[in-house]
Amino acid sequence: MLALHCNYTGYIRVSVRSPTVAVASYRMTVLRAAEAEGVIMRSADAVVVGGGVNGASTAFFLARAGMSRVTLLERRQLGAGATGKSGALVRMHYTNPVESKLAHESLKVFRNWSEIVGGDCGFEATGFVQIVPPQYEEQLRANVDAQRAIGINTRVISAGELHEIEPAVCVDDVTVAAYEPDSGFADPNATLYSLVSAARDRDVTVRTGVEATGIIIEHGRVAGVDTSDGRIDTETVVLATGAWSGRLLDPLELDFGLEPRRVQVVVFRRPPELDHPHPVFIDATQGSWFRPEGVTGTLVGLELGVAGVDPDDLHEGVDQEYVRLCRRALAARIPAFRQATMRGGWAGMITMSPDGRPIIDQVPQVPGLYCMVGDSGTSFKTAPTIGMGLSEWITTGKPRTIDLSPFRSTRFAAGQPWHDVSAYGEDQLTISR
Numbered sequence: 001m002l003a004l005h006c007n008y009t010g011y012i013r014v015s016v017r018s019p020t021v022a023v024a025s026y027r028m029t030v031l032r033a034a035e036a037e038g039v040i041m042r043s044a045d046a047v048v049v050g051g052g053v054n055g056a057s058t059a060f061f062l063a064r065a066g067m068s069r070v071t072l073l074e075r076r077q078l079g080a081g082a083t084g085k086s087g088a089l090v091r092m093h094y095t096n097p098v099e100s101k102l103a104h105e106s107l108k109v110f111r112n113w114s115e116i117v118g119g120d121c122g123f124e125a126t127g128f129v130q131i132v133p134p135q136y137e138e139q140l141r142a143n144v145d146a147q148r149a150i151g152i153n154t155r156v157i158s159a160g161e162l163h164e165i166e167p168a169v170c171v172d173d174v175t176v177a178a179y180e181p182d183s184g185f186a187d188p189n190a191t192l193y194s195l196v197s198a199a200r201d202r203d204v205t206v207r208t209g210v211e212a213t214g215i216i217i218e219h220g221r222v223a224g225v226d227t228s229d230g231r232i233d234t235e236t237v238v239l240a241t242g243a244w245s246g247r248l249l250d251p252l253e254l255d256f257g258l259e260p261r262r263v264q265v266v267v268f269r270r271p272p273e274l275d276h277p278h279p280v281f282i283d284a285t286q287g288s289w290f291r292p293e294g295v296t297g298t299l300v301g302l303e304l305g306v307a308g309v310d311p312d313d314l315h316e317g318v319d320q321e322y323v324r325l326c327r328r329a330l331a332a333r334i335p336a337f338r339q340a341t342m343r344g345g346w347a348g349m350i351t352m353s354p355d356g357r358p359i360i361d362q363v364p365q366v367p368g369l370y371c372m373v374g375d376s377g378t379s380f381k382t383a384p385t386i387g388m389g390l391s392e393w394i395t396t397g398k399p400r401t402i403d404l405s406p407f408r409s410t411r412f413a414a415g416q417p418w419h420d421v422s423a424y425g426e427d428q429l430t431i432s433r
């Protein structure tokens with residue numbers, strides 16, 4: 001007689017109430033009984049690999065769409081990758097309408113989180129301001145027009161209006177900016193945990209501490225996943241594996257040109273004269289972004305990333321030189337921060353694709369394999385729609401909420417990487433925000 005208790009962390013506690021259980025068959029008996037009880041799956045209708053926000057979102061929306069046997073695998077703990085370190089800006093302003101739409105559809109979920117997902121994602125609608133150097137005024141106006149056509153609540157504001165919205169801000173070098181009153185930021189862990197909790201409530205099996213070690217291909221299509229805890233048979237696998245994606249893609253000879261990068265953020269204490277939370281800013285003039293953090297802090301990041309870093313050997317702290325650069329960029333926009341106290345900081349890994357846009361696809365070379373990789377430091381805010389789109393693709397044959405074809409994996413090999421006509425300088429300006 002076996003009693004199984006799952007603590008939902010990937011471990012099963014077994015109480016053996018009869019001494020007649022043979023030791024040799026112990027493990028198999030546990031596994032079979034666990035599968036029979038629905039506690040652990042040796043087969044699944046879909047296996048989602050990666051316990052970050054995109055894996056969790058996909059698992060949640062698959063279950064919400066009615067798929068009954070979904071397993072989510074995470075090699076370490078939930079939020080072990082970029083998600084746990086994210087700045088979690090939720091803004092709609094991109095330099096192309098496709099990403100803006102992805103973000104806009106996601107904002108609808110963030111703003112109605114308790115009804116759609118349940119729980120709390122910590123979304124704060126502080127408003128969002130995009131500042132660009134004066135020579136990009138025309139591009140900014142074109143982007144805002146395109147965003148308004150999608151239905152995004154955004155407008156071009158003058159330097160004077162910006163000063164009214166946030167009097168502490170220096171507008172000497174600003175001609176116009178874009179303003180989104182409905183945007184802001186969320187809490188990345190609260191977002192992730194409530195997605196996972198809602199997925200579990202819909203019977204998704206969540207296994208942490210279990211690594212997918214290989215995708216099994218049989219007869220030219222996905223047949224299962226090898227894991228650190230045995231094989232799982234499945235015809236559908238979703239990779240949302242962040243900086244570790246190459247380990248599963250390389251053996252399949254899938255080279256998407258992914259490049260993991262170490263990125264950092266710093267928290268400063270807000271000085272006493274700035275006693276209110278300011279809006280979220282992306283300041284393309286200073287190459288920075290910042291948002292409120294807690295009651296009296298401001299979180300800052302820069303357009304800087306370091307390549308060639310092993311994600312399993314990451315220096316998780318912040319470099320002193322980076323602190324200096326962040327303070328300088330922040331004070332250039334809000335002078336009150338010139339002598340702000342540094343409170344802390346951390347580093348995380350993002351993964352750049354060759355054109356700085358995520359790869360979201362049903363990989364054509366491998367039927368049954370779906371992916372959300374190459375997050376390019378900007379795929380927190382879009383995770384609800386990414387998960388929704390992938391789940392629609394898997395359950396109905398195509399994404400319905402949004403056309404995901406611009407994110408196809410084949411665009412690089414076909415010589416069609418993404419290019420924004422209304423960019424603010426460099427094409428790849430979307431690092432971690």
Ligand SMILES: Cc1cc2nc3c(=O)[nH]c(=O)nc-3n(C[C@H](O)[C@H](O)[C@H](O)COP(=O)(O)OP(=O)(O)OC[C@H]3O[C@@H](n4cnc5c(N)ncnc54)[C@H](O)[C@@H]3O)c2cc1C
Nearest residue numbers: 050052054075081082083086087089212242348379380381
């Ligand atoms: C400092 C920082 C600031 C950021 N700021 C923003 C922002 O303001 N706005 C925004 O939209 N985005 C931002 N981002 C980017 C955003 O956080 C990421 O794009 C997003 O979190 C990616 O989520 P993910 O689920 O795709 O990947 P991840 O969160 O990296 O999750 C991947 C998970 O897969 C697991 N895994 C990998 N391989 C395996 C395997 N073989 N088996 C099992 N599990 C595996 C990993 O352990 C990891 O937990 C920021 C990122 C960083 C680091």
